[in-house]
Amino acid sequence: MSEESENYYDGLPVGRLGIIPLESCTALGKKVNDYLVSWRRERGHKSTAILHEYQRDSFIIPSKVPRFGTGEAKGILGESVRGDDIYILVDICNYNMTYKLFGQESHMSPDDHFQDLKRIIAAVGGKARRINVIMPFLYESRQHKRSGRESLDCAIALQELVDMGVDNIITFDAHDPRVQNAIPLHGFETVQPAYQFIKNILRHGSDLQIDSDHLMVISPDEGGMKRAIYMANNLGVDMGMFYKRRDYSTIVDGRNPIVAHEFLGADVSGKDMIIIDDMISSGDSMIEVATLLKKRGARNLYLCSTFGLFTNGLEKFDCAYEQGLFTKVLTTNLVYQTPELLSKPWYVTCDLSKYIALLIDTLNHDSSISALLDPVERIQKVLNKFKNHEKI
Template sequence: MPNIKLMESALPVAPLKIAALESCRELGEKVNDYIVRFRQDTLKESLDSPLYYNYQRDNYLIECPCPRFGSGEAKGLLKESIRGTDLFVMVDVCNYSLTYTVNGHLNHMSPDDHFQDLKRIISAANGKPHRLNVIMPFLYESRQHKRTKRESLDSALALQELVEMGVSNIITFDAHDPRVQNSIPLHGFDNFNPPYQFMKALLRAEPDLKVDKDHLMIVSPDEGAMHRAVYFSNVLGVNMGMFYKRRDYSTVVNGKNPIVAHEFLGDRIDGKDVIIVDDMISSGESMLDVAKQIKERGANRVFVCTCFGLFTEGFEKFDDFYNKGYIDRVITTNLTYLPPVTKEKPYFVVADMSKFIALIIDSFNHDITIGQVLDPTKKIHQLLESHKA
């Protein structure tokens, strides 16, 4: 693993503690297990030094519940001292499975509720940690990153609010538009991407996949995902294509101009396997429409790779498209909540990100470069070489 040698020669900034909110508890436990394993295998000869006090532990997680009153109001609690620690707070703002009651009525938690709980835990920390870091895989309000006419700038406001509360670093994944970090130019903002994890999961699910120009192609479902597809195609050494959305700008439906059609720009698809790369699946309609068009153009197999699988309108349409042969695999990460039903889907593949996050946290805690973590090109090339062998 990269950075392990650097960690062995670097001191931790402060004792590590991880506050995984209920929304991110499962992922937090996996991350904790990896960090425990990392630290059991390193620095054996230096652990007697007081500089490594509390370095090797069986658990870095702390309890941080946010109980609610009958009115729906809540408070954040920290069940142990975090004074002088390097605290990492993990939150999944898209976890809709959690509920609470308001005057006897059941409510599902929204991204607004999760963000408020995050601020409660930061408030409970009350300036005591040596350093405060937030890991928010899906960046809160990231799709409202720019202003059109009279609109709010929610993502920028949220980031500014966090740094004003004392957050030193904000860590996120595949931000809808990373330029939102311009709202906090003097504070830490790191945006990681999972192309290596995508390829690892895909090659494991499809061991016969041929990665060359004659058999594989990368497709961007819209102009917004172009940079992801360009990177993928260059690293894999294959061609790419792009769909662009023709919209009806004369009407507005649910706050958006409806898509009239998807037009394709690129090389011939027929006979090739195709990987569609995007940052998220929300309802999935545009992604499925693109997959259908690709299949109708003669593609062999269609693989959908997306960082966040939100599936806001369920899986019925995905099941239908899989049964009709329009999609072969849907690969998404475990960075946001996935309902248990996904384990039953024959086309569904999860790219586990817990080891990656553990490496990020450990690197941050040692204050060492994360350049190799940010750039997965070398790891992808090694993966492809072993796959071909």
């Protein structure tokens, strides 16, 4: 059964479907919309869901956030959303967008994107039947706990959204999912792209052998153990972990510097490695882990990260690739990707638009998304295809 047919439901939708991709998420929003339009058109007469405009040429509701010369702004919707089931998509990491501030060009920061999100919610004005926010990179998710006299930005942001009338918040690979405790009576889902990573690794690793003698999954730090264990268990292989030894007597750029990465796990010699983490920021940790594994005799290294931020540029990855430290870097299209990144021979993009469309279609029919959040069956299906030398 295809993913589209799995997503066919007989029940009535919550309301007329409306998607509002903010300018930061235009490309991803268009792909999501195309899937939804196609699926609902194919269902045709088979659908017993009788609702005005269940099928439309586009579910995208036009919106814009114009700015004044002072940098202030307002949210505007291009059509009525009364009674709609609204899904707002925002990429808070899209630094490629700019605006004029007193005549000077300023790049959009995560704070700017979050404010624009609130402006669009305010423009909805409580008229929608339900508001859902899809924010792949959770705003301020790295500031998720308090150490000393610090602000709890992520928790405050979540509370702000639900206070404005947001019913569900969907994010991907939250830095710490326990932040949902800030809004215990509202919907909060953190989605893992493990299936997409496995599928794309299998596409680019034709000589992979999926067993404990030839493959390992590595967590680059103790905080990412859970996602590494999940992937290792699905693949049926061993897991290893690095932990960061820090110098707690020194603070550099607001945090304690890493002195060394220590490895815990079985022998890696001659084995392929899948290193999985939630984000590549500067890339220093990921490359250091790859270097240490290569020194221990590892074969092919696949570096997987939900969010490829590359805040310090791509040069260090170019150098590491030329030195043979890794085989491929895989990240998703959930955050802005530069044309330069997409052109790199070592880079593989994992498209999550179909997955997001499935989540939206399922939620719009008020159905459970449990099967989508835990894609064990789909992972096993693609593994069987790989083992049987079928096209993935």
